[in-house]
Amino acid sequence: MGGYGDVQLLRDDGLRLDGRKIDEMRPVAIEAGVLPAADGSAMVTHGLNVAVAAVYGPMEAHPRKIQRQDRAVIDVRYNMAPFSTSDRIRPGYNRRSREISKVTAEALESVVLVERYPRSKIRVEIEILAAEAGTRCVGITAAAVALADAGIPMRDLIVGVASGKVEDTVVLDLDKAEDNYGQADLPVGILPNTGEIAFLQMDGDLSPDEFNLAMEYNFKAAAEIHEIMVDALKRRYEGGEN
Amino acid sequence: MSNGQNGAELRLVTPGMAIGPVAGKRVGSGAIAQNDTIIATRLGWTKEFNNTVSVDPINSAYMPRSGDLIVAVVAEVRNNLWFMNINGPFQGLLPMSLAPWKVEFGAARQHMGIGDVVLARVQEVDECHNVVLTMKGVGLRRLNQGTVVNVPINHIDRLRGEGNATVQRLRDASDSRIIIGENGRVWIDGDAKGTAWARQAVALTQASGHKTTFEAELSALEQNAPKKGDA
Numbered sequence: 001m002g003g004y005g006d007v008q009l010l011r012d013d014g015l016r017l018d019g020r021k022i023d024e025m026r027p028v029a030i031e032a033g034v035l036p037a038a039d040g041s042a043m044v045t046h047g048l049n050v051a052v053a054a055v056y057g058p059m060e061a062h063p064r065k066i067q068r069q070d071r072a073v074i075d076v077r078y079n080m081a082p083f084s085t086s087d088r089i090r091p092g093y094n095r096r097s098r099e100i101s102k103v104t105a106e107a108l109e110s111v112v113l114v115e116r117y118p119r120s121k122i123r124v125e126i127e128i129l130a131a132e133a134g135t136r137c138v139g140i141t142a143a144a145v146a147l148a149d150a151g152i153p154m155r156d157l158i159v160g161v162a163s164g165k166v167e168d169t170v171v172l173d174l175d176k177a178e179d180n181y182g183q184a185d186l187p188v189g190i191l192p193n194t195g196e197i198a199f200l201q202m203d204g205d206l207s208p209d210e211f212n213l214a215m216e217y218n219f220k221a222a223a224e225i226h227e228i229m230v231d232a233l234k235r236r237y238e239g240g241e242n
Numbered sequence: 243m244s245n246g247q248n249g250a251e252l253r254l255v256t257p258g259m260a261i262g263p264v265a266g267k268r269v270g271s272g273a274i275a276q277n278d279t280i281i282a283t284r285l286g287w288t289k290e291f292n293n294t295v296s297v298d299p300i301n302s303a304y305m306p307r308s309g310d311l312i313v314a315v316v317a318e319v320r321n322n323l324w325f326m327n328i329n330g331p332f333q334g335l336l337p338m339s340l341a342p343w344k345v346e347f348g349a350a351r352q353h354m355g356i357g358d359v360v361l362a363r364v365q366e367v368d369e370c371h372n373v374v375l376t377m378k379g380v381g382l383r384r385l386n387q388g389t390v391v392n393v394p395i396n397h398i399d400r401l402r403g404e405g406n407a408t409v410q411r412l413r414d415a416s417d418s419r420i421i422i423g424e425n426g427r428v429w430i431d432g433d434a435k436g437t438a439w440a441r442q443a444v445a446l447t448q449a450s451g452h453k454t455t456f457e458a459e460l461s462a463l464e465q466n467a468p469k470k471g472d473a
Contacts, residue, residue, distance in 0.1 A: 059331060151285060151303065
């Protein structure tokens with residue numbers, strides 16, 4: 001049974017409520033360059049999640065007190081649109097969006113070559129248009145594609161994926177019911193080419209074995225999403241030759 | 243494709259993608275060496291020239307270099323200097339001593355205010371990325387008329403063409419004055435129809451400048467250029 005009451009999250013045939021296998025991801029679609037006014041942008045659809053990320057800069061960092069003499073500052077603003085969930089969200093910054101903006105910025109800082117642009121700022125805007133669990137991961141994926149689209153130098157792309165535990169079973173890519181009523185959630189930011197982890201959070205409890213299995217699922221999903229990211233970037237400029 | 247291409251397979255790479263083994267090759271811009279492998283750090287086309295492997299980025303920020311002719315916008319005014327938005331990661335600084343007028347201390351605002359557009363040259367860029375601009379020089383001035391449009395930095399060479407041939411074609415076809423700033427800003431000054439056509443041509447560069455079909459598309463657009471005296 002789930003962590004909250006007697007909500008059944010796995011069917012008798014072993015599949016999940018939406019018919020997925022326990023190690024199956026929701027469908028992912030990515031499009032790069034969706035916003036002409038931004039230096040780089042991307043839209044990621046992950047299940048029912050829809051996130052748009054826009055990158056502006058590098059630009060002069062204002063106010064000057066936020067400037068770093070040896071590197072650029074990544075200024076991330078994650079926001080959920082008021083209409084992104086079934087219950088209207090009060091517009092504007094809140095504790096949750098502030099936290100997600102911070103962890104996203106720290107994750108992106110580990111891949112962007114920030115030392116190339118001292119005293120400057122790279123602004124990343126992530127807008128969640130539709131939410132169905134895992135929006136921080138979708139936001140990170142969208143931001144990575146948008147940064148690459150903007151021509152920002154990066155060591156690697158970063159992929160946001162999550163696994164979790166429902167009814168004592170480790171599952172990949174939690175949907176809304178599994179996120180709300182499951183026992184654990186493990187979102188991570190993975191650098192697919194090196195296998196490094198740029199960010200990791202855990203909500204709930206996982207045993208070491210469960211954690212390892214969840215990470216195995218996450219790495220498998222990250223490889224799949226990475227292919228879609230690369231394809232989206234290549235599709236944007238296909239037929240091109242500099 | 244650049245003339246310097248030799249040997250390497252031309253392909254589109256994304257950040258983190260392995261280009262090939264280091265194996266005695268030098269690592270150029272847009273790439274880094276990691277565990278004996280050359281890794282792309284930017285979205286762009288691989289290039290090998292003189293044993294140096296690099297990535298020609300499709301998009302990139304303007305990095306000022308000494309001597310660049312740029313179109314700058316006044317961002318801040320102080321008593322004795324102007325801070326200029328140069329469409330890059332760093333602001334440029336124009337001291338009153340390098341302005342084309344004799345400026346008294348405290349009178350900088352009387353000559354240029356926030357939002358004014360100027361044609362300037364990069365005088366100096368130091369190791370801390372401080373950018374000093376100058377407006378002393380032939381043709382450097384405040385731009386009081388015309389319009390400014392942006393193009394990606396990497397398409398400037400395309401827009402300019404071999405020996406300025408392409409931009410000269412645009413000037414002739416639109417009967418406008420066109421100045422291309424190294425910082426990705428293009429100043430266009432002409433009659434309404436000419437300016438509109440030139441903007442279309444610049445937009446075409448922005449959309450298709452990296453494609454092999456660019457030349458054909460530009461020629462097709464030239465067929466629709468306004469006739470001289472058509473305004």
